[in-house]
Amino acid sequence: MARRRDAVVRRGFRHIGRAITEQPGMFTLAVLASSLYGAMTVASAWVIGEVTDRVLLPSFADGVTTASALALASAAIIGVALLKIVGILGRRLFAGIMSYRLQADYRRRVTRQYLRLPLSWHQRHPTGQLLSNANSDVEASWFFVAPLPFACGAIVMIAITVVALFLIDPLIALVGLVVFPLVFAVNVVYSQVMSPRMQRAQQLRAEVSEIAHESFDAALVVKTLGREASETERFGARAEELRDGLVAVGRVRGLFDPLMEALPNLGTLAVLLIGAGRVADGSTDAGSLVSIAYLFMLLALPIRAIGWVLADLPRALAGFDRVTPVLDATGETPYGPDGAAAGTGGAAVDLTDVGFTFAGGERPTLSGITFDVAAGSTVAVVGPTGSGKSTLAGLLVRLVDPSDGSVVLDGVDLRRLREGEVSSQAAFVAQGTFLFDDSVRGNVTLDDPFSDDEVWAALRVAAADRFVADLPDGLDTRVGERGATLSGGQRQRLALARAVVRRPRLLVLDDATSAVDPSVEARILDALRSSDTPTTVVVVAYRQATISLADEVVWLEQGRVLARGTHQQLLADVPAYAALVRAYSQTEVAA
The missing domain is CATH 1.20.1560.10 (ABC transporter type 1, transmembrane domain)
Structure with a gap:
């Protein structure tokens, strides 16, 4: 005592x-x-x-x-x-x-x-x-x-x-x-x-x-x-x-x-x-x-x-x-000495034998993930619930680091890039959209010095320009806490515009258009693909309409890449993929 x-x-x-x-x-x-x-x-x-x-x-x-x-x-x-x-x-x-x-x-x-x-x-x-x-x-x-x-x-x-x-x-x-x-x-x-x-x-x-x-x-x-x-x-x-x-x-x-x-x-x-x-x-x-x-x-x-x-x-x-x-507390994200590759076009991404296990986890969430994404292309990541798609999306923008292997952006391991380099090259839009209790402009720019013309251009790419123009105060309209005054699809489109206005060379969408009509979603992806400097897009998707727009599809199951190819190839060659895609399509038709 x-x-x-x-x-x-x-x-x-x-x-x-x-x-x-x-x-x-x-x-x-x-x-x-x-x-x-x-x-x-x-x-x-x-x-x-x-x-x-x-x-x-x-x-x-x-x-x-x-x-x-x-x-x-x-x-x-x-x-x-x-x-x-x-x-x-x-x-x-x-x-x-x-x-x-x-x-x-x-x-x-x-x-x-x-x-x-x-x-x-x-x-x-x-x-x-x-x-x-x-x-x-x-x-x-x-x-x-x-x-x-x-x-x-x-x-x-x-x-x-x-x-x-x-x-x-x-x-x-x-x-x-x-x-x-x-x-x-x-x-x-x-x-x-x-x-x-x-x-x-x-x-x-x-x-x-x-x-x-x-x-x-x-x-x-x-x-x-x-x-x-x-x-x-x-x-x-x-x-x-x-x-x-x-x-x-x-x-x-x-x-x-x-x-x-x-x-x-x-x-x-x-x-x-x-x-x-x-x-x-x-x-x-x-x-x-x-x-x-x-x-x-x-x-x-x-x-x-x-x-x-x-x-x-x-x-x-x-x-x-x-x-x-x-x-x-330890475990802060370490940064390296390298700068990101210069350029305005899409970035090339390579994943080599990537594995990831959550702290305290008994089995890996991802294991042996290896595939590449060509600059300016669109790749859809598809898989059943719990297959590790969101974890993979987080690895691409370095929300977490892989336990094994490497994620490489234009030939440079993400772990070797200087602080701020990843966020300057890549943007991430999650399914769960967060908006601040601020104006439309404030939610898109986040106080960065973007002009109104740049904001409107990003809103057009995200198919959000029409509904924003119809709001009482346009860009100055406050959206409420977490965007309470907007629909789910409108919130997702504003979040997408927030990413697009920064002109990322890599855009990762984690089922970020699930609340948007398929026709609007097609317009958004088409706008991303058809720009003068097309962005590399990796999209976690379920809808057949979304997947069919991708240049390539990666089929993920139990944390492993089991197949890759075009949508039509996987429909013909991978029964589990075909069953999942058709199940979601039937659900959408029934709805």
Whole structure:
């Protein structure tokens, strides 16, 4: 137990050192301002003692005082008060800047890490947890920073106070200072008791966020299947756990805070009791006792400031323990030194003995995939559900890297291309279309500097120009969250236009036109094939109308390429292919 307590304390002080190291300038300014406040607070005790001895007591004894004495006393009190105000303003300003800079910096670090880590890592971590890491966990990690400079300045204040106390009356000072080891002991015990409770509370915050995000994301499923009650119950159960966790935290803090408040007051009471006797026997004077009592009253605030930091450390460690695994995560996508081949035409793609196995998977999703795609051609990838088509599409644009073999673009392995080269040469459109709550123009350009003419040209290729022209504000029409105001086919065509406007040399469509009428789909593919610089297109397809437009078809089954050729050749030579294509055709006719 003692070892565990020491570990919490050591980690807490290391975390404080980390904050100071990362923001030394703001911390120094905040501590200087806090030290000014502490020094002026101690000086105010001395001023009050002097005013008591030199102005108040003589005026009581003589029944009269002078205007100059009152003016001097007032000037001394006001001067000290003004300097205290400067210290308070500086302390709060610089401490706030330090705290918010640390939070902003670590949010940027976390989000940059999210961008670096591969898709497979994101698939293992719920979105709600990732949001919690970047928001509430980062905030909790540095919550203690706001009172930290005050606590450090309070140490200066305590040091000055202790010296002043011993100079005034060593015996009374010794009696009163017994409170300090008690405060330290209470804080150590508090950190030990609070740490596991704060870790649990932070975890529950993330889980509540995760459930809420999942429910909002699946609003259509929840509404259409009448799952409102069960989702409310699921969220409510976890929210109640969070409530109970926070209540447990509050109980511990409820015991700790009054004790921290009481200890300085007990010290002041002991000083008054003993000091009154020493004044009575002439060992000290009334002004010294007033100064000592006032100094002990002032010590309550710096002791509380230190207590605030120590009280927030368990929460900070709990938050930082949840942020650190993200920052330390490995597996980020490595990049090579090569640039992509220059050119405006379609790109040639070669896959050689490509295999892929998901992390923790017992059997490979893809194995021994070998085929090539000629520049400017259209290849359809066809296969039954679970054959690895979407995984193959992701490999072509390097959403994931192959476990074995290589994917080569114009003679260069994708893993050797510099960062940003793949996205500049290839575009990917998934079946599940995502649109931002933005205008049509914003969803197509994504803030890249494309002209309206280029946007309209891309919309024409995607067969989206007519319905966009009919929208109330044309390109400026907002489409709502996830494109809620548009049909499924319209969303898919906007997503396709978003890819086309970038003039990719390789366009990968993962069943990205499934919600579009076959005639419109034919127009889209024909426009891609008939441009002056035809794009290389790899399309995951089911419809016979789509497949028949391809120059070549690759038949994928159980993660392997079992056949390739034209649509007519595979219809004649591969019974499983013919059965699948005809089954989808019959379904479309029936629909």
